[in-house]
Amino acid sequence: MSWSALGTGIYLACSFFLFLLGMVILRENFRSRVNRTTALMLFFGGLGALFAAVGTTLARTGGLAPGSETESWYNLFYLWELFFPALLLFALVFPKETDAVRRFRLLRYAIFLPHLFHVFWVSFLSSPEKLSGWFSVEEMGPLARVLLSPFSYVLRVAALFFAVAYKFHVRFFSLVNFSYAAMAIALLFFRQASLPNPRIKSQVRLILSGLGLAMTLYTIAFILPALFGFSLSDPWLYALTIGALVIGCGAVGWAILRYQFMDVRVIFRQNLVYFLSTGLLVAVYILAAAQLGRYIRNTLGAKTPALEIGFILLALVFFQPVMEKLDDLIKRLFIRQRSDFRNLLERFSRELVSIFDLNQISARVTELLEKELFIERAVLLLAESDAGGTLVTFSSGNEVLAQSVSGEDPLLKILLSRKQPTYLEAVWPERPDEGLARLLAGVGAKVAVPILDEGRFVGILALGEKFSGFRYSPEDITLLGVLANQLSIATANARLYAETLEKQRLEEELAMARQIQQNLLPARLPSSAEYEFASYVRPSRQVGGDFYDFLWRENQLGFVLADASGKGMPAALLVSFLQATMKAEHRYARPIGEFISSINELLVAHTSPEKFVTLFYALFDPREKKLFYSNAGHNYPILVRQDGHLEFLKKGGTVVGCFEWARYESDCMPLLPGDTLIVYSDGLTDASNHDEMFGEERLIKLAAECCHLDAEGVKNRIVEAVEAFTGPVPPFDDMTLLVMKAR
Amino acid sequence: MKFKTDEKDGVVIVTPKGKILDGSDTNKMRDKIEELVRIGARRMVIDLGGVPHMDSSGIRILVAALNGLRKEGGELRLARITTKVEDLIAITQLTGQFKTHPSVEEAVRGFSSPN
Incomplete structure (x- = not known):
């Protein structure tokens, strides 16, 4: 097997993997800009790998004759370089859009311009003949010829300039690509430092180091040689390119598996694992079968069709159990321990029964929601009604919120009547600047989950936007509903426990008081x-x-x-x-x-x-x-x-x-x-x-x-x-x- | 002990029923009287016909009502007082403090006549 064939195979696999990842992420939420940008970046990455595969195949089969028809198609390969602006855009919008992008909407498109121009340039402006061929003054009428001839000269000068500059375009755009990549990595690096959510932070760090490493390898393989005019031998080139691709793909894939990157749902992540493990197994099988076949052929000296059948039978017997074991192992490693919401709930409820402190419950549930559901801010507001139920005071942790809410508050009544997680935008009252609405807006709530204990109003779980900017999925809403039930039990337990403690304390005090009183009586x-x-x-x-x-x-x-x-x-x-x-x-x-x-x-x-x-x-x-x-x-x-x-x-x-x-x-x-x-x-x-x-x-x-x-x-x-x-x-x-x- | 409150000719009539002993219902009645005075009641009759017995917390209610009304320039009269309650008022030597009447009507009338 030659280097280039192996390279082609790996390029193709990486390209397929990147396209697949892009599809998964795009499917997960098409409307989200972060998802679209990430998918775009992955598509261009995949395109790069695909072109690399096609390029090596073409080179193997004799290459391209300069100036031939295929050469202009070959120029389209520069399309993949759109990966760099896509990467920069990704750095600008992940995990949250930066102010710059939000304020200057055109920036999103502007950063693609140099590369689009590059493709246009190498396709149509590579020589002066191409341009003048389209726009021939000679074939026009006399009037048009007089009017347009000065323009035609300008065009010709421009065409000449581009044609001369074309000699340097590879070098020039290598520099552009390098600076785009450097900017993107620097941006990601500086932004991750200020991220509040530890899970998102590790996501970004992982992506950052993956991309950083991939870009370094790519720079060594292509950009440095182009800039300084030296070339690397083929094996080195392949090793570097494949390394860059595998590390880049791997970082994104790993981020999805390990850190629920882009909020990709469990089912997709499982599919991804199946895909990877099956691919691995098939590769092992092919390699083993080929090696074994060759060995047997060499020793027996004859080609036996029975051997092929035997391999397939063996594969059928071993493939299924091995596959299951592998699947189990991978699931245990990546998925079971996190994020599957049934596991999450089980873990959480087990933990909750042992907490008897309202503040701790509050802290734990907030942490869980922020970390596992990727919610920017989650606040457990515990309600304390006065005797007549006319006034409700809320507290969060140790802090009692200054503003109390009337028992007749319209938003409160809606939440209490719906009894389930509710998108606030759907029920927002006419005057959101007062009462519960103001309070919830103050903590940045988008979704409110009322917590009721046998009809008694315990509090509200106020949830901010999801970090990814998605709406809450039906799965999330179910989870929140179950969570609210568990919280109502946990808070009731905590209250009872606190009351018992308080009672015990009071009784001790009373016993002491009794002693004091008895001592006051004449001895x-x-x-x-x-x-x-x-x-x-x-x-x-x-x-x-x-x-x-x-x-x-x-x-x-x-x-x-x-x-x-x-x-x-x-x-x-x-x-x-x-x-x-x-x-x-x-x-x-x-x-x-x-x-x-x-x-x-x-x-x-x-x-x-x-x-x-x-x-x-x-x-x-x-x-x-x-x-x-x-x-x-x-x-x-x-x-x-x-x-x-x-x-x-x-x-x-x-x-x-x-x-x-x-x-x-x-x-x-x-x-x-x-x-x-x-x-x-x-x-x-x-x-x-x-x-x-x-x-x-x-x-x-x-x-x-x-x-x-x-x-x-x-x-x-x-x-x-x-x-x-x-x-x-x-x-x-x-x-x-x-x-x-x-x- | 249960109690109800009525109004007749600008006079608030509080009618407890049952023994007045220390407890939450007694506190409720005291709070109610306090609230009535706060929102403007100045003439009050407590009808004790349905109270066979009271302990010192009953005295506490009567004294609180008496002091509360007096402070606002108002007046308290008692109606249909039973023997045991009368004895208790006598023991605590508060007899002179409370004007007592054999019926609620007379007690109400008492406010308009210079009795």
């Missing part, structure tokens, strides 16, 4: 020869709105039981403020009424008017055996005399913390040994067993019965009675009981 109950105390506290929640405390003033013992309105944390905060205030105010010796009034004023000043506290405050003088007290709107404490006679301590004023003008009175009672004072909060009498409440009557009756018991005994009797009454019903309100026994 020990005071007792002396003259008196003893017993107490019971049961908050209905972790923390309560009841408290009792003891406050000394010289040798007099003050004590207070208070009940803040409400329950839980707000009530607990109110009572701790009250407790601190009372401790501070108690230091000043003054009448009890004034003391409570000052507490009231402080509470009015520092709490909202609907928050109030009922409290009973008393000051016991053990020497005088006297109890001074003031009751601020609290349940009447029961004083059980030694003989079982009951008195109620009502004197005082209204609740504390509501009315600035409230004034408090006080009373003084003798408290003799054997007397019992029972102070309690309304949680005790309001304790219920579903049907009825424990009530004051029961408490009063109980109090009268246990006048002979000590403080602890009284407390226990009451608590047991209440617990027996309510049974397993948990307390609705905080329950507090303080029993004092004088002795």
Whole structure:
């Protein structure tokens, strides 16, 4: 096999491959300029390879006689050089059109002019005779001859000039081609640096290095010899040309396979792989069969037709399984791992179930869409509706978008009613400068995918233009629809998880608050020869709105039981403020009424008017055996005399913390040994067993019965009675009981 | 506890039904009253005929309504108050603060007469 035959074969294969790639890319999206330009470039590349094949064949069969008819056809070979302007145009429009091309539309055509002219020149202006042959003044009428003869001279001079210059045209256009290629490569090089999408970036880098290498080889093979007037030997020439072609084709093919170049669909890429692998296999078969045949012929010395049949049978047996294995291998290498959208979804959903952070979900889905679907910008807008659903606030990542959208926004309503990925241009409202439309326009959205979780509006996946400038394919839209479903589940999970965490945190805080509150209660109950105390506290929640405390003033013992309105944390905060205030105010010796009034004023000043506290405050003088007290709107404490006679301590004023003008009175009672004072909060009498409440009557009756018991005994009797009454019903309100026994 | 609101002769009548205990429905009623005052209600009757019992959160509502209306120069009257509620108002020593009437009609009329 001679060098030139092998060269012709490879040229033809490359040419076929380039045409095929061009067709695939053109078919993928005919309307896109990037695709058309790429296809054009590949066509001219293919044409170059084809011409090279034809050229070597012609040269082998005896070449061309100079000046013959075929020579002018041969000149048409220069057509392939249109590859260079096509390459430059490709560099200008890939992956996005440059501003220069967008602004000066003529530029797209202008860069082809020098080469078109070149073809015209070598075809029609190569010698002065050709030109004057078309335009012969002699054959015209006398008038025309007089009028046109000066023009004819100019034409003749021009023709002469072109004919002289023709001698240098190869050299000159080699320079032009070289500068076009250099410009294209430089352009691609500088533009890829500023690309945001890593996948596009690697595409461009691959194409760039492929083209760069191919162009370098081509330059060494043809342009340098033409410029400097030396020539390379045939094998070198073939090696360089084939190298350039194979590297160029390979780069584009590889970019399609590996990086989904030009967004070529899976099916085409698979076809491409089939084509390549089949071609490879057929080549291996032919080579092996030929070599083996020759070897057998040489050893047996005879030509056996049975041998051919045997080869074909062998091929039939082995071809299919080998083909399948090869196909599997190639698919696994190039396709399975990426971009097949079922794989994509599977991978993504597996990943999503393990993410419980909304920001991470958002980041991941954005990354996936930008990288795998080649979307310039994808934003997950999470919606937060207010209680009435009248206002929707959107957030993206950690950033809450300042502008909120009315629940009645027309675009929002359309998206919610369509429930599927929607091209915004189709539903764009009349006034796109406000509401959701403005918000979506702000993030450059072209397609909006509403995300709903069982009818609840979760958010919008806002997608910008595809990098290739294509519309979204039906495959993409299906993918986005499924993605939206998965996102709704993932975001719901994330929210639940966040709520659980938050709840856990709150519970821990509450437990801590409960500890603090318990520490605020007196550690020990005071007792002396003259008196003893017993107490019971049961908050209905972790923390309560009841408290009792003891406050000394010289040798007099003050004590207070208070009940803040409400329950839980707000009530607990109110009572701790009250407790601190009372401790501070108690230091000043003054009448009890004034003391409570000052507490009231402080509470009015520092709490909202609907928050109030009922409290009973008393000051016991053990020497005088006297109890001074003031009751601020609290349940009447029961004083059980030694003989079982009951008195109620009502004197005082209204609740504390509501009315600035409230004034408090006080009373003084003798408290003799054997007397019992029972102070309690309304949680005790309001304790219920579903049907009825424990009530004051029961408490009063109980109090009268246990006048002979000590403080602890009284407390226990009451608590047991209440617990027996309510049974397993948990307390609705905080329950507090303080029993004092004088002795 | 459920409640409804009506208007009669420029008087807003709030009618709760059931026990007023601490809970979200009670908060709703308090918010509703607050909103009514904010949008201009100045004369209000709370009909307590359907409230057999209340705890301190009921007092909280009444006090909030009373203070809210007074601040705007308005007035609150209570109608058909039950014994247990009356006792609670007495215990908290708020009896003097609320004008009470045996029926809603009388309460409404009370606004026009200098009672």
